[in-house]
Amino acid sequence: MSTVVGAQTQIQDEITQVEEALSEMHDTPVSAPTGLSNPGHLNYTSQGQESREEIELRSSLVSDLFSANPSHSSVNMGSWYEGTLNAFQFEEPSVTVNPVFRILTQSNEASRAVDPHLGSQPGATDSSPTYRDLLEESRLQNYEVDVCKFIDNWTFVTKLRLASQRMFTEVPGSDVLTSSRPSHVRAEEVNEDTYDMQGIDWTRIGTSGMQARKARDCYCEAVSGDCFTELERKSFSSEGIENCDSLFRFRRMNTKHRAWIQHFQLRNLMAVTSHNDIFYAARSKVHCTDAVGGVNATVMDLSGPASSLSGESSFRITTLAAASNLVVSGSYTGEYAMASLDSMSSSPPTIGLITPDHEGIICHVDLFARRGIGQPTSAAFSSNDQHVRVLDCATNTFVSSFKYPYSVNCSVADPHAQMRLVVGDSNTALLTNADDGQVLTEIAHHTGNIFAASWCGDGVHVATGAEDGRVLVYDMRKWSAPVADIACVKACPRSLRFSSRGPSMLLVAEAEDAVEVVEAGGGMFQKRQVVEFFGSVGGAEWRPDGKGFWVANGDAKFGGLMQFDMMGARLAPSAQSKLYF
Numbered sequence: 001m002s003t004v005v006g007a008q009t010q011i012q013d014e015i016t017q018v019e020e021a022l023s024e025m026h027d028t029p030v031s032a033p034t035g036l037s038n039p040g041h042l043n044y045t046s047q048g049q050e051s052r053e054e055i056e057l058r059s060s061l062v063s064d065l066f067s068a069n070p071s072h073s074s075v076n077m078g079s080w081y082e083g084t085l086n087a088f089q090f091e092e093p094s095v096t097v098n099p100v101f102r103i104l105t106q107s108n109e110a111s112r113a114v115d116p117h118l119g120s121q122p123g124a125t126d127s128s129p130t131y132r133d134l135l136e137e138s139r140l141q142n143y144e145v146d147v148c149k150f151i152d153n154w155t156f157v158t159k160l161r162l163a164s165q166r167m168f169t170e171v172p173g174s175d176v177l178t179s180s181r182p183s184h185v186r187a188e189e190v191n192e193d194t195y196d197m198q199g200i201d202w203t204r205i206g207t208s209g210m211q212a213r214k215a216r217d218c219y220c221e222a223v224s225g226d227c228f229t230e231l232e233r234k235s236f237s238s239e240g241i242e243n244c245d246s247l248f249r250f251r252r253m254n255t256k257h258r259a260w261i262q263h264f265q266l267r268n269l270m271a272v273t274s275h276n277d278i279f280y281a282a283r284s285k286v287h288c289t290d291a292v293g294g295v296n297a298t299v300m301d302l303s304g305p306a307s308s309l310s311g312e313s314s315f316r317i318t319t320l321a322a323a324s325n326l327v328v329s330g331s332y333t334g335e336y337a338m339a340s341l342d343s344m345s346s347s348p349p350t351i352g353l354i355t356p357d358h359e360g361i362i363c364h365v366d367l368f369a370r371r372g373i374g375q376p377t378s379a380a381f382s383s384n385d386q387h388v389r390v391l392d393c394a395t396n397t398f399v400s401s402f403k404y405p406y407s408v409n410c411s412v413a414d415p416h417a418q419m420r421l422v423v424g425d426s427n428t429a430l431l432t433n434a435d436d437g438q439v440l441t442e443i444a445h446h447t448g449n450i451f452a453a454s455w456c457g458d459g460v461h462v463a464t465g466a467e468d469g470r471v472l473v474y475d476m477r478k479w480s481a482p483v484a485d486i487a488c489v490k491a492c493p494r495s496l497r498f499s500s501r502g503p504s505m506l507l508v509a510e511a512e513d514a515v516e517v518v519e520a521g522g523g524m525f526q527k528r529q530v531v532e533f534f535g536s537v538g539g540a541e542w543r544p545d546g547k548g549f550w551v552a553n554g555d556a557k558f559g560g561l562m563q564f565d566m567m568g569a570r571l572a573p574s575a576q577s578k579l580y581f
Contacts, residue, residue: 145220145227145512147534148557151205154215179204181558184293185253197250198533198558216534220491220512227491227512240526241486247505247517247529248549248564254293255560258282259538259552262318262332265409265451266363267494267509270539270552270561271322273341278561279327280539280552281317286329286339293561299327300339300349309335309353320539321365323376326393330354330362330381338379338393350396359385364410368417380420382408388422388437402437404430409451414476415459423450429464431479443479445472454496456504461523463506465493471508471518473525484525490514490532495540502546502566509540515551535559 185199193209195201202209220227259269260282269281276290284303289296302315316332328338334357339349354360361384367376378399379391384407390400408424413434420437422430429450431441448468455462461483465471469492473484488510495509498520506525508516513534519527535555542549547566553559 145223145536146557147200147555150216150219150534153219181255183254183256185255187250187252190250196533197253197562198535198553198560199253199255200534200558212534213532216513217490239485241484241518242527244527244529246567247519247527248531248566250531251548251563251565252292253553253560253562254289255558257287257289257293257296257561258556258559259554260317261536261538261554262316263361264511264536265494266318267511267537268319268321268364268539269317269554270541270550271320271327272541272543272550273322273324274544277322277341278550279320279322280561281320281329284314284316286317286320286327289561291563299341300329300337302329302331302337302349302351309351315351319362319364321367321379323367325375326367326377328365328367328379328393330365330383332361333358334360334362334383336362336365336379336381336391338396352391352396354381354383354389354398355385355387357385359383359407363408366410366412368413371417378417380411380413382411382422382424384408386424388420400435400437402432409449410453412453412455412462414455414462415457419476421453421455421462421464423453423464423466425449427466427468429453431476441479443474445482446470448492452493452496452509454498454506456498456506456520457500458504458523461498461520463496463498465496465508467492469493471496471506473506473520475523483523484518486516486518486525486528488514489516489530494537497540497542497549499542499546501544505542505546507540507542507549509537509551512536515540515549517549531564533562 179201181199185197187197189195190197194203196209200209200212202212217227257278257280259280261267261269262283271279273279277288278290279286279288279299281287284301285298286300286302287296288299302317304314312333315329315335315337317329318332319330321328322341325341326338327341328336330336334355335351335353337349337351340347354362362381363384364382366380366382368378368380369376370378377392377394379393381387381389381391383389386403386405386407388402388404388408388411389398391397392399404422404424406424406426408422410424411420411422413420417434419440420432420434422432427446427448427450428442428444429446430439431443432439443464446464446466446468447470448466450464450466452465453463460476461473462476463471463473465488469488471484471486471488471493472482473486475483486508488508490513491511493508494511497507497509499505499507504520504522506518506520508518510516514530514532515537516531517529518525531551533551533553535553535558538552538554538559540549540551549564551562551564553562
C-alpha cells in the first residue's frame with residue numbers, strides 16, 4: 001500500500017491566486033474551504049450573479065490551473081475540462097440556460113447554515129461525517145470522487161461552457177446542497193433515471209440518472225487513480241463471462257449509517273454476522289445496526305488519546321473484521337482493538353499494538369479458526385511494514401510473525417487454515433504455509449499491485465484483485481494460469497468475498513461506484529451482474545446464508561448501507577441481535 005498523499009501545496013497556492021484575482025471584482029472578499037484540489041467549489045457572493053468579465057476570468061484562470069497541474073491519477077484536468085465540454089450536448093440547444101445544470105452562486109456560510117451535507121442530518125448517528133470533516137480529511141486523502149464535489153464541478157464546467165457561448169443569464173443555486181434525504185430508500189420507490197436507490201432525485205436536480213452516470217464516468221477518469229478511462233475499459237476483456245441483471249435485486253438503503261474511509265486504498269470497513277448484526281467502522285468507532293437500520297449500538301468507542309498506544313490523538317480505523325463471537329479492528333498507526341460479542345457489549349475493548357514502526361498501518365484483518373474447526377479464535381494482521389502477524393485472540397498473544405518482500409495489503413487463510421495467500425505491493429501473490437510462513441508458490445499473473453484476496457469455501461478456488469483492474473480466479477491444483485479473468489467495469493477492485501453458504505458466488509467491491517457478483521458454481525465463472533451507484537465503496541459483505549449482500553457506500557452526502565437480495569430469495573425469520581439492543 002502506498003503512503004498517504006500529502007496536501008498539494010502548489011495547487012493550493014494557485015487556488016489562492018484565483019481567489020485573490022476574483023476578490024478584486026467583488027465588494028465582498030471571496031473565501032473558499034481549505035484543502036480543495038481544484039477551484040470547482042469556489043462559491044461567490046456577488047449578489048447571485050457573475051459578470052461576463054468574472055466568468056471569462058475564471059474560465060481563463062481555471063483552464064491554466066488545470067493544464068498546469070495533473071491530478072493524483074496523472075490525468076490532466078484540462079483534458080477532463082475540454083472533454084466534458086464536448087461530451088455532453090444540451091437537449092435544447094436554443095435555450096439560453098438549460099435547467100439540466102444548476103450553478104452554485106450561494107454564499108459558503110449561508111449554504112453551511114442550511115445544508116445537511118455540511119453537518120449531521122436530523123436523526124443521524126454521530127458516525128455521520130460532516131462536510132467540514134470531509135474537507136479536513138481531503139487534505140490527506142483522495143476524496144475527489146465525493147458525489148457533491150462531482151456535481152459541483154459538473155455544473156461549474158457547464159457554466160464555463162455557457163460563458164463560451166456568451167450566455168450570461170443568471171442561474172439559480174444548486175438544489176443538491178440544500179436537499180434532504182429520507183432515512184430509508186426502498187425498492188418500490190426507485191426509478192433509476194429519476195429517483196435512484198440512493199434517494200438522489202435527479203428530476204429535482206434537473207437532469208437524469210443516465211446523463212449523470214455519463215458525466216460521473218468522465219469526471220472520475222480525471223480525478224481518481226482508481227478509476228479507468230474509457231479507452232482502458234474498452235481494452236479490458238472478460239472473455240466467456242455473460243453479463244446479466246437477474247441474480248440480485250435492490251431491497252433497501254439505510255442512509256443514516258455510513259462507513260468512514262480513512263485511507264483511499266483500504267476498503268474492508270464492514271462485516272455482517274447475521275441478519276441483525278451489521279458492523280461498520282466510522283472514524284474511531286465501530287457501530288452495529290440491524291437489517292432495517294432502526295437501531296444503533298456502538299460496539300467499540302476508540303476515540304480519544306486513551307485508546308491510542310502510538311501517541312496519536314485517536315484510534316483511526318482502517319480495517320474491520322467480525323465473526324459470530326468477535327469483532328476486531330486495525331488502525332492507521334499499528335494499533336488493534338477487539339471486543340467479544342458474547343459479553344453483551346458491556347466490557348471495554350482490548351487494545352494492543354502490532355508494532356511501533358511508523359509504517360505499521362494495519363491494512364487487513366483475517367479472522368480464522370485453527371485447522372478450520374469451531375469459531376474463529378485467531379486474527380492475522382497484514383500491515384504496511386511487510387509483515388503478517390497472527391494473534392491468539394483468546395489470550396491476546398502473538399503466536400507468529402512473518403516478513404515478506406513487500407508491504408502486505410491482504411492475507412487470507414484457506415478453509416482448513418493450512419495455507420495462507422499473501423498479497424501486497426507487488427504483482428506477485430505468495431502461497432504460504434500457514435504455520436511457518438514459508439513460501440510454497442509464487443503466482444505472478446497480475447500487472448499491478450494486488451490489494452484483495454478471498455478463498456472459496458470449497459478449499460479449491462481462490463481469487464485475487466489488483467490495481468490492473470482484473471480479478472483472477474485460480475484452481476489451487478494448477479497455478480500455471482487462472483481459470484477466470486474478470487475485468488472490472490469502473491475502478492480497481494479493493495475487496496473480494498466468496499459466499500460461505502448457498503450458491504457459490506464471488507462479490508467484487510470496486511473502489512468507486514460499482515460492485516459485481518460473479519456466479520462461481522462448479523468453478524465455471526460464466527455469469528456476472530454489475531450493480532452501479534454513486535460513491536466510494538467502504539466495504540461489501542455477504543449475508544450469512546449467501547442469499548444477499550450489503551454494500552457500505554462511504555459518500556458523505558449520498559452514502560449509507562445498501563441491501564441486495566437474491567432473486568426469489570426470502571429473508572429468514574429475524575432473530576434477536578447478538579448485542580441485545
